[in-house]
Amino acid sequence: MIKGLNEMLKQDFGIHIDDQDLLDEAFTQASYVNEHRGEGLKFYERLEFLGDAVLQLIVSDYIFKRYPKMPQGRLTRLRAAMVNEQSFSTFARECHFNQYIRLGKGEEKAGARDRDSLLCDIFESFVGCLYLDQGQAEVTRFVTKVIFPKLDEGMFAEFFDHKTELQELAQADGPVAIDYELVDEYGPDNDRSFKVNVSIDSKLYGVGIGHSKKAAEQKAAQQALEQFDTEGDNLV
Amino acid sequence: MIKGLNEMLKQDFGIHIDDQDLLDEAFTQASYVNEHRGEGLKFYERLEFLGDAVLQLIVSDYIFKRYPKMPQGRLTRLRAAMVNEQSFSTFARECHFNQYIRLGKGEEKAGARDRDSLLCDIFESFVGCLYLDQGQAEVTRFVTKVIFPKLDEGMFAEFFDHKTELQELAQADGPVAIDYELVDEYGPDNDRSFKVNVSIDSKLYGVGIGHSKKAAEQKAAQQALEQFDTEGDNLV
Structure with missing residues (x-):
């Protein structure tokens, strides 16, 4: 079990994940599982697959309703600006997720913990875990705290001409x-x-x-x- | 208002869309709106944007749970086989959606009504409309009737080696x-x-x-x- 993770989630976001194994899975890379054979561990990739789709829908729903006259082309570009490796890795860092990832020794040495692609994956896999454990409405609440305020702060504006x-x-x-x-x-x-x-x-x-x-x-x-x-x- | 559409949905799928304007929007192409200026009509593209994301999540959730050990790579390939123009245009035809689309005269002449890309769009925009009007659970019920049985019938098997x-x-x-x-x-x-x-x-x-x-x-x-x-x- 990953120490302090559920406590941090509780304190920072009011979230508690009931299924500790699922939470561990969301923060565990394949390289760590390979180094701990026989412990029945799972790595985050399936949860990332699910979390990606959850985020796509919640972001789509939000911008669709917030901008009732925005044409499809602009909606698609705005979503792409919000849902991508650069923004998700930023959110993962802001949520301090990088501290809790379980990596194999080689990956740790290679600096994977600070790699955008991994942090983006973990952000998505955490969302997949939250969706399964607490439901879609809880993900919406989380995303409303973490992602949507950035829209007003102009975080995604730079992606547009x-x-x-x-x-x-x-x-x-x-x-x-x-x-x-x-x-x-x-x-x-x-x-x-x-x-x-x-x-x-x-x-x-x-x-x-x-x-x-x-x-x-x-x-x-x-x-x-x-x-x-x-x-x-x-x-x- | 598009005649007979809500009646067909009721009869074939037990669905009633309360917002008739929204339903009309889902089945109306831009070419039709351009020929009917001043009537305040809308075309389907925004609803298609939303419906696409709804379908991605519902399909992802289903295959994630149905195949609890399927690795991410195979999940992604299976989803891509299920969520694409070819399959969605097939579903749109099976649902008789093609009969209800509102097209401009030029598009009608050019055979757009039977074009896979348009039928795929309309399938997605209908789902966007259903999601907004009746909620995500109703979309899941619809998709469980229309898409998921195809998995058992082997419809998507041909996409795999x-x-x-x-x-x-x-x-x-x-x-x-x-x-x-x-x-x-x-x-x-x-x-x-x-x-x-x-x-x-x-x-x-x-x-x-x-x-x-x-x-x-x-x-x-x-x-x-x-x-x-x-x-x-x-x-x-």
Whole structure:
């Protein structure tokens, strides 16, 4: 049994896994099982398979409802930005999962404990374990704590080219004029800020501030997009 | 409103969708919406996005539990064999969904109504609609009627090379001897049958009968594999 894991889950997330063997399985790599033959241990891969599908659905359901007007293409890109190795390994580290993984000696030496691919796997296998042991609603509660706030913090924003997205969306029904206008810049040379307005057919849709014109334009486009995704596609 | 669709769902599947607009959305292609501007219609793509994730999880959950010893690689391949355009378009036809799709005139002329890719999309969008309107448990009930029986009927078996799978699985812990032996053949020349035994390290694991030696070997390997997937990986 992996020491302290259930206690940490209780303290940090209010989660208790009843089936300790299942929890151990979720945090055990094949290399560890190979070094402990005859102990009847299991490794995490099957739980990872299941957890991946659980996360796909919970994330899909959330963004589908949060952005009632977001077209399928953008939903798919947003989900791909949220459900991937880079983000899941980040979440696994934030949840301190890396401390509890059981690895074989060779893998430990090779630095597997800090490898994104392993941490991503473990995040998914933990979710598979939580789903089986406590049910889908508990996974939703966990994900609502760990993943969804990142959406508001802009964690996934970097995966998007908002200007291209805005152009595609605004022009879906025919050509429109999208203009980015630098309306202000301020601050010292080594910490300069830029403010950009974006308008569609002369109507203001978004304002962005950034440390470069390019960054400010992206933020303005992002703000404009949010109106399309939440309020409707007849804005223009 | 699409005539007769909710009635057919009631009669064939015991399903009633309360939100008729949502049901219409699930069966309406963008080409139809484009020809009916100003009527506030929606097309199926967002529901397809959601339905795809719902199906992935329900199928994953089912095969995970049905085959408690199946390794991740085989689970992933089996899911891919079940969740794809070919199988979903087959299910859509069996459910008579093709009769109810709303298409633009050009798409209708081009034969879209019988196109696998569209039928697959509609199967997924219907599931998205069912999930939103009646909940995940109702989707599981639907899928248990429409998809899971196909597993027993061998619908997905053709996607597998059972001999290769058996070799990979049996040799996971080191080299073993896998032998296929033709033990019988019978019937007239134009309808000949072959019977093949497969043994691993001289122990019989499966028997297969087919109209060619190759087909009989595949069936023998499939039977052997089922023992690994359901009973444990310490058989050898």
